[in-house]
Amino acid sequence: xxxxxxxxxxxxxxxxxxxxxxxxxxxxxAVDSLRGMLGAEEFGEIEPWEFFYPKKxxxxxxxxxxxxxxxxxxxxxxxxxxxxxxxxxxxxPTEGGRVYAEGKKAYHMANLVLDVAEKFKCxxxxxxxxxxxxxxxxxxxxxxxxxNGPGLVSEIKTYQNTVLMSAxxxxxxxxxxxxxxxxxLGVAKKRGLEAICLMGEIPxxxxxxxxxxxxxxxxxxxxxxxxxxVEANLDTLDELDQKVQQRIEEFxxxxxxxxxxxxxxxxxxxxxxxxxxxxxxxxxxxxxxxxVENFFKxxxxxx
Numbered sequence: 001x002x003x004x005x006x007x008x009x010x011x012x013x014x015x016x017x018x019x020x021x022x023x024x025x026x027x028x029x030a031v032d033s034l035r036g037m038l039g040a041e042e043f044g045e046i047e048p049w050e051f052f053y054p055k056k057x058x059x060x061x062x063x064x065x066x067x068x069x070x071x072x073x074x075x076x077x078x079x080x081x082x083x084x085x086x087x088x089x090x091x092x093p094t095e096g097g098r099v100y101a102e103g104k105k106a107y108h109m110a111n112l113v114l115d116v117a118e119k120f121k122c123x124x125x126x127x128x129x130x131x132x133x134x135x136x137x138x139x140x141x142x143x144x145x146x147x148n149g150p151g152l153v154s155e156i157k158t159y160q161n162t163v164l165m166s167a168x169x170x171x172x173x174x175x176x177x178x179x180x181x182x183x184x185l186g187v188a189k190k191r192g193l194e195a196i197c198l199m200g201e202i203p204x205x206x207x208x209x210x211x212x213x214x215x216x217x218x219x220x221x222x223x224x225x226x227x228x229x230v231e232a233n234l235d236t237l238d239e240l241d242q243k244v245q246q247r248i249e250e251f252x253x254x255x256x257x258x259x260x261x262x263x264x265x266x267x268x269x270x271x272x273x274x275x276x277x278x279x280x281x282x283x284x285x286x287x288x289x290x291x292v293e294n295f296f297k298x299x300x301x302x303x
Contacts, residue, residue: 024213027128040075125195141201
């Protein structure tokens with residue numbers, strides 16, 4: 001049990017692009033949208049038995065017919081200049097009631113994904129997720145990038161609307177990426193494979209809502225398609241973003257006026273030089289985050 005390949009396509013200089021669900025499904029929406037746009041063909045999967053419980057049991061005429069598990073599938077697309085392998089994980093394998101994958105199951109799955117990358121001699125790995133940021137929902141989200149080696153830094157600095165996670169003000173050059181979208185980056189480094197994680201920003205006050213955030217997925221997709229040298233039609237994400245923004249505005253109006261006044265100040269934040277201080281001081285940042293957390297806590301207590 002492990003990897004099951006339906007075919008072994010002949011690929012030239014492939015790049016692996018992988019993602020699992022995360023906050024607002026920002027990364028997986030970007031990666032899966034690109035896979036769909038390019039019409040990538042499924043060619044294999046990671047068998048689910050040791051990672052997941054069934055999510056559905058199909059019964060017909062009183063008899064168990066089959067079990068349905070979360071999927072973990074590989075796709076390929078031949079493109080000019082270098083082929084692409086996509087890996088789409090429908091769910092992260094978790095242990096002990098954790099929200100995001102960590103531990104033996106996660107490490108094993110990361111290695112299985114990279115076994116396929118090495119089998120087809122992938123020259124680079126991309127993963128994608130979300131970056132919770134102190135931004136306003138009307139702003140264009142940036143992409144936070146984390147490479148697993150210093151040789152990739154100069155390339156990332158050429159990406160538009162992108163900043164190194166280590167350059168974000170107030171982080172002191174540090175950060176962390178939760179779940180398999182980050183773990184894969186570290187396991188790739190251990191195996192000598194270069195990799196980059198691209199994370200779309202989501203406002204801190206939206207991270208707990210049961211909504212996707214296609215505005216950030218679009219930002220990630222713009223960078224990813226540029227790096228892979230493929231064209232991406234963003235119309236679908238734009239249409240979905242308009243619908244989601246309407247729901248966000250409805251939620252935003254429920255936030256107490258004094259908190260909303262603080263959040264409205266985030267519209268002034270300039271992103272041209274991320275290392276420079278903006279109009280929001282560190283003390284004000286802490287106050288905004290505290291007010292937002294208190295609002296969600298009270299909202300949760302009210303059900």
